[in-house]
Amino acid sequence: MHIKQELTERHVLTLTVDNEAGTLARIAGMFTSRGYNIDSLTVADISEDHTTSRITIVTKGPPPVIDQIIAQCERLIPVHKVTDLTEAGPHVERELALVKVRGAGDQRVEAMRLADIYRARVIDATVNSFIFEITGGPDKIDTFVTLMREVGLVEVGRTGIVGLMRGSESS
Amino acid sequence: MNEDFTVPEKSGAEILIDTLVEQGVDTVFGYPGGAVLPIYDALFQHTKIRHVLVRHEAGAAHAAEGYARSTGKPGVVLVTSGPGATNAVTGIADAFLDSIPLIVLTGQVATNLIGTDAFQEADTVGITRHCSKHNYLVKDPADLASTVREAFAIATKGRPGPVVIDIPKNVQVATAATDVKRPTASRFSPAGEADYSEINRAVELLANAKAPILYTGGGIINSGPEASAALRELAELSGAPVTSTLMGLGAYPASGDAWLGMLGMHGTYEANMAMNQCDVMLCLGARFDDRVTGRLDAFSPDSIKIHIDIDRSSINKTVRVDLPIVADVGAAMRQMIEVWKGRKYKAAALDDWWARIKGWRAVDCLSYAGSTQEIMPQYAIERLFAATKDKAPIITTEVGQHQMWAAQHFHFDAPNKWLTSGGLGTMGYGLPAAIGAQMGNPDALVIDIAGEASIQMNIQEMATATQYRLPVKVFILNNEWMGMVRQWQELTYESRFSESYSDSLPDFVALAEAYGWKGIRCSDPAQLDEAIAEMLSYDGPVMFDCRVHKTSNCFPMIPSGAAHTDMILNSDEVSGTMDDEAKALV
Numbered sequence: 223m224h225i226k227q228e229l230t231e232r233h234v235l236t237l238t239v240d241n242e243a244g245t246l247a248r249i250a251g252m253f254t255s256r257g258y259n260i261d262s263l264t265v266a267d268i269s270e271d272h273t274t275s276r277i278t279i280v281t282k283g284p285p286p287v288i289d290q291i292i293a294q295c296e297r298l299i300p301v302h303k304v305t306d307l308t309e310a311g312p313h314v315e316r317e318l319a320l321v322k323v324r325g326a327g328d329q330r331v332e333a334m335r336l337a338d339i340y341r342a343r344v345i346d347a348t349v350n351s352f353i354f355e356i357t358g359g360p361d362k363i364d365t366f367v368t369l370m371r372e373v374g375l376v377e378v379g380r381t382g383i384v385g386l387m388r389g390s391e392s393s
Numbered sequence: 394m395n396e397d398f399t400v401p402e403k404s405g406a407e408i409l410i411d412t413l414v415e416q417g418v419d420t421v422f423g424y425p426g427g428a429v430l431p432i433y434d435a436l437f438q439h440t441k442i443r444h445v446l447v448r449h450e451a452g453a454a455h456a457a458e459g460y461a462r463s464t465g466k467p468g469v470v471l472v473t474s475g476p477g478a479t480n481a482v483t484g485i486a487d488a489f490l491d492s493i494p495l496i497v498l499t500g501q502v503a504t505n506l507i508g509t510d511a512f513q514e515a516d517t518v519g520i521t522r523h524c525s526k527h528n529y530l531v532k533d534p535a536d537l538a539s540t541v542r543e544a545f546a547i548a549t550k551g552r553p554g555p556v557v558i559d560i561p562k563n564v565q566v567a568t569a570a571t572d573v574k575r576p577t578a579s580r581f582s583p584a585g586e587a588d589y590s591e592i593n594r595a596v597e598l599l600a601n602a603k604a605p606i607l608y609t610g611g612g613i614i615n616s617g618p619e620a621s622a623a624l625r626e627l628a629e630l631s632g633a634p635v636t637s638t639l640m641g642l643g644a645y646p647a648s649g650d651a652w653l654g655m656l657g658m659h660g661t662y663e664a665n666m667a668m669n670q671c672d673v674m675l676c677l678g679a680r681f682d683d684r685v686t687g688r689l690d691a692f693s694p695d696s697i698k699i700h701i702d703i704d705r706s707s708i709n710k711t712v713r714v715d716l717p718i719v720a721d722v723g724a725a726m727r728q729m730i731e732v733w734k735g736r737k738y739k740a741a742a743l744d745d746w747w748a749r750i751k752g753w754r755a756v757d758c759l760s761y762a763g764s765t766q767e768i769m770p771q772y773a774i775e776r777l778f779a780a781t782k783d784k785a786p787i788i789t790t791e792v793g794q795h796q797m798w799a800a801q802h803f804h805f806d807a808p809n810k811w812l813t814s815g816g817l818g819t820m821g822y823g824l825p826a827a828i829g830a831q832m833g834n835p836d837a838l839v840i841d842i843a844g845e846a847s848i849q850m851n852i853q854e855m856a857t858a859t860q861y862r863l864p865v866k867v868f869i870l871n872n873e874w875m876g877m878v879r880q881w882q883e884l885t886y887e888s889r890f891s892e893s894y895s896d897s898l899p900d901f902v903a904l905a906e907a908y909g910w911k912g913i914r915c916s917d918p919a920q921l922d923e924a925i926a927e928m929l930s931y932d933g934p935v936m937f938d939c940r941v942h943k944t945s946n947c948f949p950m951i952p953s954g955a956a957h958t959d960m961i962l963n964s965d966e967v968s969g970t971m972d973d974e975a976k977a978l979v
Contacts, residue, residue, distance in 0.1 A: 223972075223973035223974055223977065240580065243530065244518060244522070244528075244530070247519070247522065248522055251522055251523055252523065255523040286709060286713070289709060290706065290709075290710055293705050293706035293708070293710075294706050296705065296706070297704065297705070297706050299526070299527040299547060299580065299581060300580070302580065
């Protein structure tokens with residue numbers, strides 16, 4: 223007998239939650255305990271009175287599992303609202319990455335040139351290194367990081383994705 | 394500061410007890426320890442709250458479950474930090490899977506010690522996070538009253554469940570002005586009535602069905618006695634047959650004409666065949682558990698499925714349904730009745746359907762080979778039922794063969810009379826649950842139908858029954874085996890009985906006497922009725938060691954990974970082996 227793998231879809235979920243101790247652990251732990259995937263997760267306080275946070279989770283699974291994930295999130299007491307951006311319609315996704323490269327000569331020039339093409343900004347420089355700041359969709363950042371491997375990548379830090387619905391309404 | 398202007402202050406422990414009284418709590422099941430001493434001091438000689446001292450914290454949680462399930466009120470547990478809390482975890486997880494409202498109060502080390510590996514420190518909030526409906530760590534006595542109020546609302550409303558409140562010792566001692574903080578705006582809005590467009594559609598489907606079935610579950614019990622009354626009326630109006638999960642037994646009377654018996658792995662042939670062959674399935678407060686559905690791709694393949702559940706996450710979890718309705722099942726059934734009557738529907742002509750059901754009933758799937766030499770376990774349950782049915786007993790069980798035989802051969806005509814660990818399947822549930830049920834129903838006959846292996850998992854609670862003079866009866870089907878394990882080993886592992894023999898059993902009669910109980914032993918079918926009568930007439934706790942046939946198996950049975958139509962009706966049909974796919978599906 224072998225374990226069967228299922229076809230999965232990527233979905234971006236945003237959750238509006240109470241900003242209180244344990245909320246993140248409750249959500250992240252629910253994903254673990256029920257065997258769901260988290261590709262990325264971001265969380266930050268978004269309200270003036272610091273009572274509400276917004277969590278963006280990128281997950282993947284077969285469609286019925288995505289539906290279960292949403293239902294299980296909604297079942298948690300501190301979770302007020304769950305929106306599946308992937309289902310809800312046109313939306314934007316952005317991520318920020320910091321990318322450190324080391325090199326000299328042509329390699330260094332090539333890193334600079336590629337950064338320019340990708341509209342990455344230099345936020346730190348020494349004679350043999352740069353740190354680039356880049357924002358964009360996950361594909362753009364993946365591609366940029368792949369290119370940087372060729373020219374002396376040292377390390378990468380990524381924020382994970384945040385997303386909003388396009389248009390004037392809140393999600 | 395001028396004393397005249399200060400608000401009266403109370404300690405956290407006093408605020409806690411006051412709020413419990415305000416919430417209508419009269420019984421608490423608990424065990425003291427270092428981190429809850431301030432609360433126990435506040436409880437000392439308390440006149441409104443009766444504390445029941447258990448002998449192990451698992452017993453406290455199960456007793457509170459028994460109390461809750463039999464009274465419809467939330468059960469309250471009070472235990473200390475560290476081992477007190479971890480011992481209660483099994484009961485919390487049990488209540489979570491069976492949707493039983495519990496408030497579990499756990500002591501915690503002082504806030505300045507949290508995270509230092511202090512004596513009897515455990516991360517109770519972390520440990521119980523995913524086996525409770527919600528939990529709290531209270532860091533300020535001023536938050537206690539509003540936290541407890543919200544906890545009761547969460548535990549009892551919507552789909553019920555356990556809520557844990559972890560209270561550090563210094564928060565119990567520190568004082569706060571009472572009621573300084575108002576309860577926060579409700580962030581918890583359970584489903585109530587269903588949308589009429591959905592109800593209309595459900596009624597139309599049911600009224601036009603040629604082969605409908607009502608598949609009912611524990612949600613109806615949780616919704617209250619009115620929901621059981623509504624089910625009876627809906628069954629009568631529609632003329633549809635009724636089956637139930639293990640957790641829903643009693644919602645529809647077993648003596649009712651439409652009753653097919655329990656469904657699922659050890660359900661009746663007629664119930665499972667009707668589930669498989671129906672054209673409209675109305676699922677009421679049940680959740681398509683794997684023990685109910687059998688093989689998913691063969692589960693009721695040609696039916697239109699309507700699912701009414703208060704918990705949206707129960708819908709489409711394992712079985713896709715055609716008409717999902719998120720609502721309180723009692724309210725939704727009353728709406729269906731109202732629409733049905735308003736449109737003057739008549740019960741459809743279901744003669745053909747009932748004729749087929751009659752054919753399945755004729756299989757007589759619960760029959761078994763009798764014996765005059767030995768007590769057959771099914772016979773023991775039948776005789777116990779016959780002797781007690783007029784007394785409206787509350788039955789608890791442990792987990793295993795005896796539990797399934799009780800579900801098959803003991804019959805329930807009312808809700809809240811059947812307390813069993815369905816979801817988690819916790820051996821050791823029955824005795825403490827019986828104690829909790831007896832506390833909540835002092836005049837009721839409460840019987841724990843047990844197995845000789847399960848009963849030993851919380852046998853220390855015999856002392857609790859003795860202390861509070863609770864006349865619970867423990868009826869042990871003693872076959873000297875962990876019977877369900879033995880049965881699976883016989884059916885799937887070619888009778889390699891690995892570690893399933895109950896060796897070195899205690900002398901249950903002597904044990905009963907050691908705890909101040911009455912002990913009765915019976916191994917002769919001819920003397921069984923008399924022995925049961927002796928048990929029932931004794932005004933005090935009784936342990937009945939019923940020596941039954943040792944290798945009986947519980948049938949009918951849907952083997953692991955099989956469809957409803959592939960039931961094993963008796964042991965002649967058993968091959969004794971199973972492929973890996975089926976083994977893994979256990």
